[in-house]
Amino acid sequence: MLKINPKDLSQKETHKILSGTIAPRPVAFVTTLNLDKTINGAPFSFFSILTPNPPLISLSVLREDNKMKDTAINIIREKEFVVHVMTQENVEKFNMAAARLPYGISEIDLANLTPINSTNIKTPGVKEGSVRFEVLLESHLELGDNGIISADFFIGRVSLIHLREDIYQNTYINYENLKPIGRLAGNKFVKVIDLYSLDRPK
Numbered sequence: 001m002l003k004i005n006p007k008d009l010s011q012k013e014t015h016k017i018l019s020g021t022i023a024p025r026p027v028a029f030v031t032t033l034n035l036d037k038t039i040n041g042a043p044f045s046f047f048s049i050l051t052p053n054p055p056l057i058s059l060s061v062l063r064e065d066n067k068m069k070d071t072a073i074n075i076i077r078e079k080e081f082v083v084h085v086m087t088q089e090n091v092e093k094f095n096m097a098a099a100r101l102p103y104g105i106s107e108i109d110l111a112n113l114t115p116i117n118s119t120n121i122k123t124p125g126v127k128e129g130s131v132r133f134e135v136l137l138e139s140h141l142e143l144g145d146n147g148i149i150s151a152d153f154f155i156g157r158v159s160l161i162h163l164r165e166d167i168y169q170n171t172y173i174n175y176e177n178l179k180p181i182g183r184l185a186g187n188k189f190v191k192v193i194d195l196y197s198l199d200r201p202k
Contacts, residue, residue, distance in 0.1 A: 011150070016185060019045075024182020024190045027086035028059060029094040032074035033123050034103065039115055040070050041097040041107040041126065043086060045183035046151075055158040056138060057083065062151045070103055072152040079137040080121040081156065084129030088179040088191060093128055120159045130178065132162035 006014050019025075028047040032040045046060035059081075061072040075081050086094050097107035108115060114127035118134045125132045135156035143151040166177045175195060182190040 019183075020185035023184045024192075027091075027094070027181055027183050027189075029084040029086055029090070029097070029126075029129065030059065030071055031082045031084070031108070031123060031125055032071050032080075033078050034070065034074060034106075035077070038106045039108045039124055040074055041094075041111070041113065042069070042071050043094050043098050044071075047083070050155065057133065057135065057156050057158060059083070059154045059156065060143070060151050061154070063149060066148060066150075068152060072154075075137055075154055076140060076152075078123060080123050081135050081137070081154075082118060082121070082123050082125040083133040083135055083156075084125060085131040085178070086181045087130060088181060089130065090128045091181050091189065118160070125162070129162075130164040130167055133158045134160040134162075 004017070009017075025045040026047060027043050027045045029041060029043050034040050044059060044061060046062070048058050050056040050058050061069050061075075063069065063072075071081070084090070084094070093111045093113055096111040097113070099107065099110060101107060101110065107113075108126060115124045116127045117124055121134050121136065123134075125134070136159050137154060138157045139155040141153040141155075142149045143153050164177075167174055175192060180192045182192060184190055
């Protein structure tokens with residue numbers, strides 16, 4: 001068994017190990033409002049549920065050269081965002097929105113996505129998301145080490161849930177219809193296709 005001290009690794013090497021072993025991860029496609037009210041869209045795999053009561057989710061947006069990404073800037077300013085779940089049906093378009101574009105140029109247009117109005121918040125989502133959460137910012141933390149901020153960590157409260165009808169059946173999620181995508185390391189993704197059940201011990 002290898003023993004590796006993260007202090008002996010570069011940030012890139014640590015990132016490779018953590019993202020490669022903590023996998024597969026669900027991928028959030030996040031829309032936010034730019035200052036000029038154009039829509040920003042980007043995928044993130046450092047994303048999870050925190051608690052159902054209250055309904056809180058987490059999103060970590062890594063910085064590049066200590067610079068905040070547009071998504072983080074927009075969330076802090078607007079205090080809201082929309083999270084879509086990446087699936088086999090939208091993975092190509094959502095991934096296209098990961099392209100680096102100048103601020104104010106909408107990834108939604110680049111990926112040929114269809115904006116759709118939200119109900120409880122100002123930020124629109126996209127129609128291609130079969131699962132869509134309208135989220136209000138609950139908390140923002142700056143994460144880093146040695147005085148260098150490496151990520152903006154957001155805790156958001158789910159204000160409204162949008163689900164395509166064939167996904168939500170008898171209070172359960174139908175995974176055959178959802179077809180979620182998991183993120184591995186680098187450019188690798190995985191389809192959720194081999195389902196099985198395992199009872200918890202009493």
